[in-house]
Amino acid sequence: MPRPVDPQRYRARRLVIIDAGLTAFAEHGYAGATTAVICRAAGIGSGTFFHYFPTKDALLVAILEHGTGETREFFEQSADAPDPRRVIFDYVEHAVSGLRDPRAAGFISVVGGLTHRPEIARALRADDEAARFGLRSNVRAAQRDRSVRTDMDAERLAEWILLLLDGFAGRVAASDDFVAERETRTLNEQVASLLGN
Amino acid sequence: MPRPVDPQRYRARRLVIIDAGLTAFAEHGYAGATTAVICRAAGIGSGTFFHYFPTKDALLVAILEHGTGETREFFEQSADAPDPRRVIFDYVEHAVSGLRDPRAAGFISVVGGLTHRPEIARALRADDEAARFGLRSNVRAAQRDRSVRTDMDAERLAEWILLLLDGFAGRVAASDDFVAERETRTLNEQVASLLGN
Amino acid sequence: MPRPVDPQRYRARRLVIIDAGLTAFAEHGYAGATTAVICRAAGIGSGTFFHYFPTKDALLVAILEHGTGETREFFEQSADAPDPRRVIFDYVEHAVSGLRDPRAAGFISVVGGLTHRPEIARALRADDEAARFGLRSNVRAAQRDRSVRTDMDAERLAEWILLLLDGFAGRVAASDDFVAERETRTLNEQVASLLGN
């Protein structure tokens, strides 16, 4: 009598590992986060790890995809928002609030140095693309209704917003004095100055 | 009869290794740049490598310190410049021009993920500190002569300039469409908007 | 309420696994035939596998014993045959016809390299012994009625017949050009030359 596969349980466990991975990568870097460390953090045996993820890289990719999914969701939910300029700022807000998880910034800088692992590079590009796509659409819409400057094309403005967000995350990771909360206002100003009005 | 050390030759060879290291780290990431790879690139044997650097990390630190030195030099040479606001923009220019070396951006993102190796973290902090110190001094001076806004303190402004520079480097590394040359003007605008006037 | 064990069903399933094992071992070698591969081929879960066989080795042993059983059966059925020389040639025929199953030769060479697993070695020896015993008896009988040379003792002649059969199987496995069908005649000649008359 086959035990019915319990996808609930499966996904829960998977999330536990993803979470442990996020912690471990952020805390110890990619090399330092050995599968042993991750397994210990997740409370599982090494065999179990590879039951859920075929490789260590795959775990990292899963973490990234998690983020990519959230980004896509965010923009899908804002698809019909009346004020695209507003959506852009909401996304900025959203991105910064992601940094409230103290592991996020660390993870981002770790993963940025892994462009040489092809799988990870792919996931990284997908992540970037998702954010760029969402931003670009909204920038374009905002340009149409003249709430954003039109002398720079939407793609470049999107890149620049990401530049600010990535730089912001980098600073959070690099400097103890740079506290997300306190700097959000300046970030908004920078984005505003970028988008013009 | 010990051959007298020829410091000329010594330093030259050291530079060759540093250069090979920069290439290798940028091209293959930290893990992918094995000492074997670096040695091959430098045209030396592995034994020789460890004559010049006690560890692989030490090479990375040396590369970083090279950059830190340049930063310090830059600000020292501008110490008595009459227009500190100008110096800030010159530094931005200087930093961007560093990205003309196609390895630079790659190296930066690689090294950003290595905060967990203590030696490297130290060097990274020193590098950051050098730039921040130089910028802060000039921001402060510029604030004194009212060419920079005074409603944000110098330290934070310095951090924000670095945020823009790091974000910029990150974009250069991440996106083929983001070409340093073409984006410099926008960068200057953003810095200007940051500093007010 | 324990479902009454259905021995019919049990044996059938066991045979399915044995068959899958034969296929897998022949196709992928001992190491390549992981229990997962075998289970997939047999259409069962891994847990089920270990209901039927306590270890992977035990499956291999069962396959071997299957063959050993057939060998014993063959010689039992020929026990009272009037012409023992004939029985020997029939056995050769029988052995060659076993090679019609394209998995047989592959399996034989795989299993030959596993003398170091004690269980398997035991089964292998038993298999060898069964064939040797059957052959030896018939050789001896044939010697008695002078239809086989008497200047070599029965044991050695039996070994030499096995030598020819094993070599034959090995060639079938090793060389695509060596087709059992076409070579049977030569095999019979060699056996004849061995036994004299």
Next chain:
Amino acid sequence: MPRPVDPQRYRARRLVIIDAGLTAFAEHGYAGATTAVICRAAGIGSGTFFHYFPTKDALLVAILEHGTGETREFFEQSADAPDPRRVIFDYVEHAVSGLRDPRAAGFISVVGGLTHRPEIARALRADDEAARFGLRSNVRAAQRDRSVRTDMDAERLAEWILLLLDGFAGRVAASDDFVAERETRTLNEQVASLLGN
């Protein structure tokens, strides 16, 4: 001052490892001969092993190629021999004498079960081919001068000689009672009966 590479030393050490590998494979089978076991037998560290052979398979291949080389050499040295039939029997002698090394037969049966590792399969085919080629040439020559039957083509006769040799080796490995020395005469008889005259 580069220590001059000492190819003497290199080859010697390589041979030590090859020898240890032969012992280990023959004694423990492929799986049982872990790299650790081989290294211990060779008196080297695991790192050293992989300095000489990129993989465990490569060591096995090297052992095989060693044999292949000997085979080729044998036939090259006999290239201009006046009596090709004699050469064939000399080769049989040569092959049997190789079995005096008690590890040889064990190694052969182990390696026969590894056809699924592509590198090994390739080496195995090359080995087979070398022997077949040498035999075939001599069979053909012998057929020309009528010292070997002509009703079977040279290729098939070569295969049959190998069949006898492989079967012989298999018996030596399988049965303690089957001693190479004592059985050589019968082997020669079988080959003679095969070749006719």
Next chain:
DNA sequence: AATGAATGAGGATTCATTCAT
């Protein structure tokens, strides 16, 4: 100083086997 052979600690991954359901 320069070399590269030698080392072995450490890491990712595999897989037979167990066991709760």
Next chain:
DNA sequence: AATGAATGAATCCTCATTCAT
């Protein structure tokens, strides 16, 4: 009986580093 998730021992292999020459 049947399942497959969970396990961890065991394996191959990598690579920074040492050291005799």
